[in-house]
Amino acid sequence: MTFWDRFADTTFWDRFANTTSTSWDRFADTFLNTAVMAKYLPDIIDGFCLTVWLAALVVVTGIAAGLLLAVVRSLGVRPLNWLIIFIVDLFRALPPLVVIVLLYFGLPSAGFLPNAFATTWASLSLVLMAFAEEIFWAGITAVPRGQWEASRSTGLTFWQTLNSVVLPQAIRLTIPPLTNRTIAITKGTALGSVIGLSEILSQASSAMSLSFNPSPLMLGAAAYLILFLPVVVLGRWIETRFAWHR
Amino acid sequence: MSSPILEARGVHKHFGALHVLKGIDLAVAERELVFVIGPSGSGKSTLLRCLNRLEEPSSGAIIIDGIDLLDRRTDINHARRRIGMVFQSFNLYPHMTALGNVTLALRKVAGKRRAEADAIGGAALARVGLADRADHYPSQLSGGQQQRVAIARAIALEPRVMLFDEPTSALDPELVGGVLAVMRELRDSGMTMVVVSHEMGFARAAADRVLFMDDGLVVEAGTPAQIFTAPREERTRAFIGQIQRH
Numbered sequence A: 001m002t003f004w005d006r007f008a009d010t011t012f013w014d015r016f017a018n019t020t021s022t023s024w025d026r027f028a029d030t031f032l033n034t035a036v037m038a039k040y041l042p043d044i045i046d047g048f049c050l051t052v053w054l055a056a057l058v059v060v061t062g063i064a065a066g067l068l069l070a071v072v073r074s075l076g077v078r079p080l081n082w083l084i085i086f087i088v089d090l091f092r093a094l095p096p097l098v099v100i101v102l103l104y105f106g107l108p109s110a111g112f113l114p115n116a117f118a119t120t121w122a123s124l125s126l127v128l129m130a131f132a133e134e135i136f137w138a139g140i141t142a143v144p145r146g147q148w149e150a151s152r153s154t155g156l157t158f159w160q161t162l163n164s165v166v167l168p169q170a171i172r173l174t175i176p177p178l179t180n181r182t183i184a185i186t187k188g189t190a191l192g193s194v195i196g197l198s199e200i201l202s203q204a205s206s207a208m209s210l211s212f213n214p215s216p217l218m219l220g221a222a223a224y225l226i227l228f229l230p231v232v233v234l235g236r237w238i239e240t241r242f243a244w245h246r
Numbered sequence B: 001m002s003s004p005i006l007e008a009r010g011v012h013k014h015f016g017a018l019h020v021l022k023g024i025d026l027a028v029a030e031r032e033l034v035f036v037i038g039p040s041g042s043g044k045s046t047l048l049r050c051l052n053r054l055e056e057p058s059s060g061a062i063i064i065d066g067i068d069l070l071d072r073r074t075d076i077n078h079a080r081r082r083i084g085m086v087f088q089s090f091n092l093y094p095h096m097t098a099l100g101n102v103t104l105a106l107r108k109v110a111g112k113r114r115a116e117a118d119a120i121g122g123a124a125l126a127r128v129g130l131a132d133r134a135d136h137y138p139s140q141l142s143g144g145q146q147q148r149v150a151i152a153r154a155i156a157l158e159p160r161v162m163l164f165d166e167p168t169s170a171l172d173p174e175l176v177g178g179v180l181a182v183m184r185e186l187r188d189s190g191m192t193m194v195v196v197s198h199e200m201g202f203a204r205a206a207a208d209r210v211l212f213m214d215d216g217l218v219v220e221a222g223t224p225a226q227i228f229t230a231p232r233e234e235r236t237r238a239f240i241g242q243i244q245r246h
Helices: A003-008 A011-030 A034-074 A078-093 A094-110 A114-144 A146-151 A159-197 A200-211 A213-244 B044-051 B076-082 B098-106 B114-125 B143-155 B173-188 B199-207 B223-227 B233-243
Strands: B006-015 B019-027 B033-037 B059-065 B083-086 B161-164 B194-195 B209-214 B218-222
Touching: A011 A213, A034 A078, A034 A114, A034 A159, A078 A094, A078 A114, A094 A114, A094 A159, A094 A213, A094 B173, A114 A159, A146 A159, A146 B076, A146 B143, A159 A200, A159 A213, A159 B098, A200 B233, B006 B044, B019 B044, B019 B218, B033 B044, B033 B199, B044 B059, B044 B098, B044 B161, B059 B143, B059 B209, B083 B143, B098 B114, B098 B233, B114 B143, B114 B218, B143 B173, B173 B194, B194 B233, B209 B223, B218 B223, B218 B233, B223 B233
Parallel strands: B033 B194, B033 B209, B083 B161, B161 B194
Antiparallel strands: B006 B019, B006 B059, B209 B218
8 A cells, every 4th residue: 555545545544533532532531520620629729728828928938037047147257157058058958848758757756746737838938948048148249349338438337238228139139030939949839748738739639539530630730820820920020020120 | 737637547458468558647637638649559449448447447547527437436337427438430329219329328327307318418419410310210320420429429418528439430531520520519618538539630620639659658748739740759750650641
């Protein structure tokens, strides 16, 4: 059979059409099963709300702690700076999942009984703090020395200079990298599922086990998109906005 | 000479192994304009920066308006209000308008309310001929205008002494005149000034005294006429010859 004959043979094409249609049905039944989805939607919504709350907390505490460390580092006290660099490098090197597992299974032996929410919150905050500190510190050192000198020469104190002259410029520089890093670390809320935190992924996988159907996973993915897509778009908007004003 | 308003006695400055100032004595009378010239690396900028303790002198004494700047009990931030400084690279705060630059220290250091600070700042900007640029950001101003805003920022605090560190070196030639005109007006109003600069024409016309520095020492001091036309020291003669060839 020549190539042209095969091309003209309609039964050859029917075969493709048939397979496509049957496997699509199977796929839809497995991953987009509306009955299963409807049943477990409330669970996914619960997980969604918990994830939003956790993510917001991580962003606030992580960035605040990172800024605080960067400000303390700018004081230039040697032993303090070594300590800060050690902590920051430690939490930048450790995978967030390892931090979560270590805290969750390690704290009970230290006398604390952590719950999954607090552990995930603390772990991700520490990791975000470490990265935010480095980004803020880079921003502070990027402000020219002449800015400090001009301000100090008019009688402003170290703290007034930091607050009114240096940080406003430093933070403007740090917005784009900080936005990216914040999004990356906040998505780590899904790691809480490992220690039984009932966030989106955990709700979705237990729903999958109960229903013997992975459709809840698709629902979970959609929930993540609904949560993080606006954040990503907001991040892009912030980046362009702050880029103009330079 | 009446008792000096600014006095430096035996000022030394080391940067590690580098001995930059090797015992500088300087007395500046009220309303006097002292011009400091010398080759690059002679220590003239370092001397100026020691006079408001932007650089910490290694030893010696600096007394401004009766205040011993190196005394531990001296509030340096308070004392710096009496010493205005203008930098080679302007060092305006890029995130603030011209008026914001001028009023920051008025509000933070002098404790003025915003309305009062704006009035004083507006008057200072008018004095340097930039009343109509109050709302402009530094990036919207020419180099000469930026330097005039920097002068306004310093004089708004009503300092007793003004220090100029090569105020026109970073400017295009056609912009130098405007800055020198402002300095001339300041001088005529009776401001005490110490100027590090290569503007020999300005020195001849406006300076009371010219100091020639080389290798961390004041080699020679005298009236502009004496220093420029009949220098006593060989090193002074060589330097004057070199700069006048251009």
